[in-house]
Amino acid sequence: MTERVLEDGSQEVFARLLTEGEDHFAQGRIVEALKCFAQIIKEAHNDSLRCLAFNNLGVVAHSMNELERAERMFMMALSIDPLDVDAVSNLSEIHKAKELQVSGVVEEPEVIEPDAQEMTKREETGDDRAVASDDSGDDIHEQNSMCDPYQEMNRLGEKLYLAGKAGGAIELFNQVVRAQAGDAPRCRALKNLGVIAHGAGDSKRAEKMLRSALDINPAYVDALLHLSDIYMEQERYGNALELLEKVAGLHPGHDGNLEKMERCRNELTGKRAAVQSQRPMFSIVVPTRQRHDTLYYVLRCLTQIEGDDFEIIVMDNNCSKETREVVDQIGSDNIRYFRSDVTLTMNDNWEKALSYVKGQYVTYVGDDDTLTHGSLAVAREFFKNNHEIEVLSWQPHTYWWPDTIYEPQRGMFYFNSSKNNLIKDSKHTLNEYINNPMNFGILPQTYNAFVSYQVIENVINKFGCYYYDIMTNNASPPDLVSGIINLLETNRYCLLGNALSIRGNSRHSGGTACWCGSRGKEVYQKNIKDLNLCLDKKWYDIFIPSRSLEINICLFYVRTINFLNQYYNYNIDLNTKSTINYTINRMINSLTRDPDNYENVVSDIKSLMKKHKIKDKEIDIPSKPPSLPYQKVRPFLTYNENANLLMGFDTNLMGYKNIEDVFWLVASLGR
Secondary structure, X not given: OOOOXXXXXXXXXXXXXXXXXXXXXXXXXXXXXXXXXXXXXXXXOOHHHHHHHHHHHHHXXXXXXXXXXXXXXXXXXXXXXXXXXXXXXXXXXXXXXXXXXXXXOOOOOOOOOHXXXXXXXXXXXXXXXXXXXXXXXXXXXXXXXXXXXXXXXXXXXXXXXXXXXXXXXXXXXXXXXXXXXXXXXXXXXXXXXXXXXXXXXXXXXXXXXXXXXXXXXXXXHHHHHHHHHHHHHOOOHHHHHHHHHHHHHHOOXXXXXXXXXXXXXXXXXXXXXXHHHHOOOEEEEEEEOOOHHHXXXXXXXXXXXXXXXXXXXXXXXXXXXXXXXXXXXXXXXXXXXXXXXXXOOHHHHHHHHHOOOOOOEEEEOOOOOEEOOXXXXXXXXXXXXXOOOOEEEOOOEEEEOOXXXXXXXXOEEEEEEEOOOEEEEHHHHHHHHHHOOOOHHHOOOHHHEEEEHHHHHHHHHHHOOOOOOOOOOOOOOHHHHHHHHHHHOOOEEEEOOOXXXXXXXXXXXXXXXXXXXHHHHHXXXXXXXXXXXXXXXXXXXXXOOOOOHHHHHHHHHHHHHHHHHHHOOOOOOOOHHHHHHHHHHHHHHHHHOOHHHHHHHHHHHHHHHHHOOOOHHHOOOOOOOOOOOOOOOOOEEEEOOOOEEEEEEEOOOOOOOOHHHHHHHHHXXXX
């Protein structure tokens, strides 16, 4: 690389960057050198500097034996300055190298690994092409690549990957993704990251990268084909077939995937027939993470439910040995135990469990909750007589374990019942939630519903998963996600008057940790750290980082609105000011629920007001209530004109110690 005196003194920053890039190259740091030269081409306005940068890119390409690319870079330099001595000299060297290559003097081609070969093959055969809107057939990933530094980075990153230097390639592709590059280079970089992840055996990350590429360009054939390969490896033949059919639609004359499509169809036909002939009616999924103390009683309850047409899926999220010991101790043929050897997020663990489900109807039970003794008998009879209804939901009973962090409720059990079974309009319920997001309890979640596996399969075929990560960062609450999805994918559902489950609030409960902020900090932080969640300021968007239940529920609401607009053709114009005011008002209401958390809640309220420039006079924050000893909740019974019954029991007075005792209490009441 050649030094040259620059006439334009205003480009000192880029001149230093040029020198820095040349130093990197001299020391073998090719990736760092490419970054410097690409930045100059993109941002500098000095022709002399840009000419030097193109020249240097040509030298880098030549050093990697990529003669065609090097020639193009030197030609770009000459297009800026036709008299550039360095470019002329370097171009002459390229022509000599080509002559030697023709005569057979150059070294043999390098050996390429299988997936690298596949990536090269697809580029050559046109699989890496996308149909332009004017049907011109132009390749969006090669258009103007000679003058796009980000496409140059993509090309050289691919070369590094083929040469076995995956680390350098990943760094280049990540820079393209993070930079203010156009859709074409970002799309290509994401696809390449997916290819590398797939080659490394990380199918989950590969799928995420490829789907991100398809979000930018849904007609990107290479990403569609790579993703279909992943789905076929995972035996997700419905997803693979959908992508392959899309490719066939984009390229009607493309026959290369007919064999794959036929295989997918055959596998789907055979799989459905086999599963249908041997599947149980119900799958009860119990995801668990380090709660063997409560899990023991949950499994004791579930294994004593009436009937034999159900399976219990215990999804162990990298727990200690005690969890497996509890399963073995229960020793039921109904239990099917599966384990992840790495700690998954709650969302991923719930999704993983679905891959083992065989039942026609699915429900999830928390590892401190249970179904009632007669729950399956009720569900069995309902679905027998109502084939058209695919979701059967209810409002659960509630049991506060004796060790719950919220002292006034310890040992309390709330039994609710109604004579009315209601057929609800799904869209009407969704609108109710949209108008009042803190009323999320109305959602027919898999925590309080039996859901037809057909609904679940339809969603998986659409998104590649059922528990879609609405909130991003794998931090979505899967129970709430399922409630939204179930409403979107059905026209009607049934809300039973009688509860078929008992929701437990033990010392482990993450929901209780948010609800009772003064006592839940330790549990909340443990859960965040344990699941390796990254919840920074950027993730919280219009809100602030907080343990507040109201903030986190309203954040889920905002992300849900975005999800509805993007994927379900809703057109909801979210008013930020109204949303923040709603959140603040609900936070103010919570002050009476947990007086000991007054300072934390008020601090969060003022931070939100400051972020959104809300004046103090606009919000009336009440004074801190006097600190009084917590009063134990007393037993009660209410009954209203709508035939709704609610009873509160203090199970401590009855000698009850755990949810199994309450399970039999409910059974004695005929439930």
